[in-house]
Amino acid sequence: MKLYFSPLACSMATRIALYEADLPAEFVEVDPGTKLMRDGADFRLVYELGLVPVLQPDDGGDVLTENAAVLQYVADQRPEALLAPTDARRRADLHQWLCYIGTELHKGIFIPLLNPEAHEAVKSSARSKVASRLSWVAKRLEGRDYLLNEFSVADAYLFTVLNWATAADVDMTPWPAIGTYVARVSARKAVARALNEEAALYAAEVARHLAKT
């Protein structure tokens, strides 16, 4: 498999899933600003909308886009890693959480708060939803180690999104269950490895941008 990613972007969830499942993959870095890959080629020739993650499966078929789809595809390549439940009702719970993280947290809160060009009204609208959306997550995590019974790709996605909290100036101290969860997930070997690698790549990306200005 080949994963097109940007450092610390939502595509990090897929890197976590690949490491958790111990699946080999090639990682192709995309600059989120220029949409160019490190070799200078235009990522929009791979996916017209220029959004990561994009996964090129080994079967040579079409690329796969959208986090929830890519994550479940990776999970299903190594069922024994138990990254996605196979029981229908629990799979529905997985869909629910992937969808909630994608729409309510990622798109609803973090994208506007992380966009330096977003109008203050856009940010303010996003900020007004922080308390209800994070309370709901905290409630789910009370008395649980992970969103489902075991660590799943939904945790890989949630952890990746919550990792943006500082940059987005979202204070998570009102929800200690979330803080404990983030510590628990980041202690996993695959997660720590993914985060360390992407943090280093992110620092290098920022340095390249600064060198150009």
Added chain:
Amino acid sequence: MKLYFSPLACSMATRIALYEADLPAEFVEVDPGTKLMRDGADFRLVYELGLVPVLQPDDGGDVLTENAAVLQYVADQRPEALLAPTDARRRADLHQWLCYIGTELHKGIFIPLLNPEAHEAVKSSARSKVASRLSWVAKRLEGRDYLLNEFSVADAYLFTVLNWATAADVDMTPWPAIGTYVARVSARKAVARALNEEAALYAAEVARHLAKT
């Protein structure tokens, strides 16, 4: 099953899926403004965030939320209706489209454009994405009857979202493939029935609101 819905909201996709699958269900109407059900009870006691659709499965277990999860759950209750592919690679395509419709179209474009209280900057940001996001859909539909090979729950969701275009002042004439698609989907018996019923319920909801002002 019991479906909590608001007329013409994204929950209509689930009504379409239920009719397509010929599955019996009880429909409970939620006023999107007051969050009250028709009997006056507070819907937020069913789902704290007050978002439809919510599905109460017959197994008496927890309610299921989030469109992509609810739609796939309904599809899986009647596999012979073929509303969701079972082949893993095609299921990934379904995930991809459900996720794209949910994040890029529903949340990214229509929610801000349909919200009368949204700041002009919020609407303008949403409007700037209309062309690229709808072009991508139109490209997919060229030479195809549906998003996947057959009608699926992704079409139920896409049709429901595109049905908001007039209210959101989104002109779809630059993409004739989308217009043809909407006509094709709306000619399906289950879709026409769902749309007619919800349009009538929506008109009644508007009348009730007007009577109160």
